[in-house]
Amino acid sequence: MPTADASIVPFRSRLLPDAEYADATIAVHAGNDPDPVTGSIVQPIVQSTSFAQRGVGDSPEFAYSRVSNPTVSALERALGALEGSPQAVAFSSGLSATTSLFLALLKPGDEVLISDVVYGGTTRLLQQILAPLGVTSRWIDTSDSSAVSRAITDQTRLVFVESPANPTLKLTDIGEVARITRARGVTLVVDNTFLTAVIQRPLDLGADITLYSTTKFIEGHNATVGGAIVTRDRSVLDRLRLIRKSLGTIQSPFEAWLTLRGIKTLPLRLREQSRSAGTLARYLEAHPAVARVHYPGLASFAQADLSARQHGAEVGGKPLHGAILAFEVKGGIEGARRLLSGVRLITVAENCGAVESLLTHSATMTHADVPRDQREAAGIVDGLVRLSVGLEDVNDLINDLDGALEAVWRRERGDGSARSGALAGVAHA
Numbered sequence: 001m002p003t004a005d006a007s008i009v010p011f012r013s014r015l016l017p018d019a020e021y022a023d024a025t026i027a028v029h030a031g032n033d034p035d036p037v038t039g040s041i042v043q044p045i046v047q048s049t050s051f052a053q054r055g056v057g058d059s060p061e062f063a064y065s066r067v068s069n070p071t072v073s074a075l076e077r078a079l080g081a082l083e084g085s086p087q088a089v090a091f092s093s094g095l096s097a098t099t100s101l102f103l104a105l106l107k108p109g110d111e112v113l114i115s116d117v118v119y120g121g122t123t124r125l126l127q128q129i130l131a132p133l134g135v136t137s138r139w140i141d142t143s144d145s146s147a148v149s150r151a152i153t154d155q156t157r158l159v160f161v162e163s164p165a166n167p168t169l170k171l172t173d174i175g176e177v178a179r180i181t182r183a184r185g186v187t188l189v190v191d192n193t194f195l196t197a198v199i200q201r202p203l204d205l206g207a208d209i210t211l212y213s214t215t216k217f218i219e220g221h222n223a224t225v226g227g228a229i230v231t232r233d234r235s236v237l238d239r240l241r242l243i244r245k246s247l248g249t250i251q252s253p254f255e256a257w258l259t260l261r262g263i264k265t266l267p268l269r270l271r272e273q274s275r276s277a278g279t280l281a282r283y284l285e286a287h288p289a290v291a292r293v294h295y296p297g298l299a300s301f302a303q304a305d306l307s308a309r310q311h312g313a314e315v316g317g318k319p320l321h322g323a324i325l326a327f328e329v330k331g332g333i334e335g336a337r338r339l340l341s342g343v344r345l346i347t348v349a350e351n352c353g354a355v356e357s358l359l360t361h362s363a364t365m366t367h368a369d370v371p372r373d374q375r376e377a378a379g380i381v382d383g384l385v386r387l388s389v390g391l392e393d394v395n396d397l398i399n400d401l402d403g404a405l406e407a408v409w410r411r412e413r414g415d416g417s418a419r420s421g422a423l424a425g426v427a428h429a
């Protein structure tokens with residue numbers, strides 16, 4: 001018979017309930033308490049559809065995995081903790097989070113005001129699925145707060161903002177727009193996929209709801225598709241769980257487990273990837289085959305003041321601006337074609353936010369379903385490409401881009417001559 005030893009305490013959470021911790025500590029430990037039965041340090045994957053009940057009237061926390069699941073809940077606790085908020089709601093994809101949110105908060109006759117530059121799938125959802133159900137949408141330049149104020153009508157229920165926006169990185173002043181929406185009784189949603197809570201905290205800036213495609217930086221390894229919503233409004237959380245149960249849009253246990261593992265290194269990855277992105281942005285800006293670079297960390301960025309205010313600081317006080325940049329190659333679609341076929345280390349793909357660097361041609365890939373005039377008005381021209389900077393050594397990335405851009409530049413010159421001093425003036429990290 002085991003003897004009771006008072007010095008043996010039950011497994012307990014490593015984080016004190018009311019203490020404050022830095023994001024790196026939260027990322028490793030939130031949602032990751034030792035398993036109360038086995039002591040397992042890593043959360044077990046509870047790959048079970050249903051859960052045994054003790055009898056009539058038992059109302060266990062977990063009954064059926066379309067409604068809730070222990071591994072998914074662990075991920076939700078981590079996502080909420082990263083933003084100083086209650087347990088989040090996790091979905092099977094970023095778009096199923098957006099769909100569930102719209103169905104939770106909108107009814108026929110309501111209107112959504114949305115940033116003119118957003119992920120193309122959000123536009124398709126509103127134009128092709130929500131519009132026939134009687135929900136109207138207007139795309140406005142949310143970087144102009146007064147335009148938001150002017151656009152709000154009695155029908156406006158939601159303002160949906162992506163900052164930085166996919167793919168041009170245009171910013172919205174979240175605090176300023178939040179003051180406007182709050183005064184008018186409108187809900188403000190921020191798609192924070194590109195920066196995550198490590199760099200930008202929309203709820204602290206005054207937004208009501210933060211939305212994520214966890215497919216990107218949060219999981220970070222190109223291995224899962226997922227989404228999540230974080231809010232401090234408990235009635236919205238309850239409504240989202242009802243919608244998720246009714247639509248069947250919950251995350252699966254294995255994807256949740258991988259995402260929870262990804263979160264442990266999120267602050268570390270994002271800091272390193274952001275630093276490399278800054279170096280690459282400066283390299284690209286100096287390249288003759290590049291017409292324009294969009295990156296909030298560049299002094300030439302049109303909203304550099306706002307990015308310095310809105311984006312969080314890394315240890316040592318320097319702000320970070322994320323690991324995604326966009327640039328326009330000379331020569332339009334042909335220039336983009338040459339670039340995409342010239343890279344080797346960098347993969348041409350639709351995703352972003354992974355440890356592998358990825359290059360996307362927005363007009364034919366992520367934004368192919370956005371009408372051409374709307375796309376071009378938003379700056380998504382044929383020569384624009386989005387670069388998601390991974391964890392490779394930044395000098396290897398520069399070498400890869402340099403080879404591919406050389407081909408773009410040669411065609412642009414039309415004389416086949418090689419460029420000299422390709423990397424001149426670029427600060428390598």
Ligand code: PLP
Nearest residue numbers: 093094095119166193213215226
């Ligand atoms: N939000 C942003 C900013 C995105 O870039 C994406 C996808 O690219 C989504 C939402 C949709 O996420 P998912 O692909 O996980 O459905």
